[in-house]
Amino acid sequence: MPIPPCAPDRVRRVACIGAGVIGGGWVAHFLARGYDVTAWDPAPDAETKLRRLVDAAWPALEQIGLAEGASPDRLTLAATLEEAVADAEFVQESAPEKLELKRSLLAQLDAAAPAGVVIASSTSGYPMTDMQTEATDPGRLLVGHPFNPPYLIPLVEVAGGEKTDPAAVEWASAFYKAAAKSVITMDRELPGFIxxxxxxxxxxxxxxxxxxxxxxxxxxxxxxxxxxxxxxxxxxxxxxxxxxxxxxxxxxxxxxxxxxxxxxxxxxxxxxxxxxxxxxxxxxxxxxxxxRSIAQLVAERDQGVINVLRATGRLPEQRNEGGDK
The missing domain is CATH 1.10.1040.10 (N-(1-d-carboxylethyl)-l-norvaline Dehydrogenase; domain 2)
Structure with a gap:
């Protein structure tokens, strides 16, 4: 695996592949942390659903505190997978949990993404060893497993496969920390993670x-x-x-x-x-x-998570509107 093109704390553009509940949650998180985000999903109504998800998550993200320059306007929807990752500095894949689909998609992302760019999968259980079998450069492929909703739950579990370069795991862990996530870096693969x-x-x-x-x-x-x-x-x-x-x-x-x-x-x-x-x-x-509708339950869940994070001292009591404290 070539050296990543930029340091973990210098990443400015992220590609999110798959824009469902988890992928869309990642989009909202990265936007709130001030990144430029390019998303791609093959569903014909993907853009409408994704922008609706981001809009619904934004009030909760404003409570947490937005990074400087954070805005939903920094989201771009790409027409093709290749366009989505063309200038990405990090790629988060969140496709449906089907092993053959994951293998094929990760191979396509490996072929399309700039050399050295780390590609992480949001898989909830597959070991990366089982998913990186068709990639030309499996060394940059790893797991970055979030919890729903990714824009509120801090945890991400990072794990490489048998062919993953340890430097990629180290880089990804540092990137997620720079992106305000709480990271567990696993030293071995474990189906389902921790x-x-x-x-x-x-x-x-x-x-x-x-x-x-x-x-x-x-x-x-x-x-x-x-x-x-x-x-x-x-x-x-x-x-x-x-x-x-x-x-x-x-x-x-x-x-x-x-x-x-x-x-x-x-x-x-x-x-x-x-x-x-x-x-x-x-x-x-x-x-x-x-x-209560699903949308109402999601709003209650998000507010509940914020209340717990604040009550346990993991969020400040007050944040400056529109920016970091």
Whole structure:
């Protein structure tokens, strides 16, 4: 892999390939951080949906505080993939989660992007080793896995594949930090990465409870938002459990609660997603939404994230309107 054409903190133009929920969220984030963004998506209505998503996200981004010069006007929609990456200094791919599509698209991006430009995939689970097989220069391909919505949730997990140049991983991690993300740089590949594996375990147990009639969708959501989720907003599960051990910390907690690990509290294998379970999940979410539209729920979610970030000291109480503090 050639040396990237510019330093991570000197990037000014980003290309976002794929403009759905995740890709559009990346677009909003990069625009809010003052980048010029060129986006491409093959859907015929992609531009309309993308600009609508950015407009909906902008009030939340204004609350967080915009970088100097940040504006939705710095978004350009390209007619072709090649045009989108022609002058990009970083590329974020967010296509649908289909392995063959990812392989083909990353190979096309590798062929079209300027030499040395790092190309990151937003994949939620595929190892880069499985996706970089058709690229001529796989050394610049890596995973940059965000959480939804990327314009609010700080985390991005960075991981290379077997053929990824370690220098590309180092560069990408530095770039994401310069772009105001919280970065975990993984030293090895792990299907599902770190956060998704933890999230998936909780999700599978929730599906089992609904499938077996043990809890409703609302019960499950309330159990997190009114319980451990309040602690997880500022302290992870490991430190939280360590506090359960009192002055003895994690050691005492493990000695005391270790035997419960043999108890049948969780079922990590996913239940069969049959029509009955699917209906129960869909109906349960409709009931929990209580008539609120998806747009209303997104706005509530965004404001909730901002409130938690501010309450836990990760956002200042006040920001200068239209610029950094």
């Amino acid at each position: 956060a998704n594996r933890l999230q998936e375990a909780l999700w599978r147990e929730a599906l089992h409870m609904v499938a077996n009639g043990e809890a409703t969708v609302k019960d499950i959501d309330d159990s997190i938002t009114e319980g451990p989720g309040l602690r997880w907003a500022f302290m992870g599960p490991c430190l939280t459990f360590a506090l359960a051990g009192g002055d003895g910390g994690m050691g005492h907690m493990l000695d005391h609660f270790g035997p419960s690990l043999k108890s049948p509290w969780t079922r990590l294998e996913a239940p069969e997603l049959d029509d009955s379970l699917r209906t129960a999940m869909v109906d349960g979410c409709d009931e929990a939404a209580a008539g």
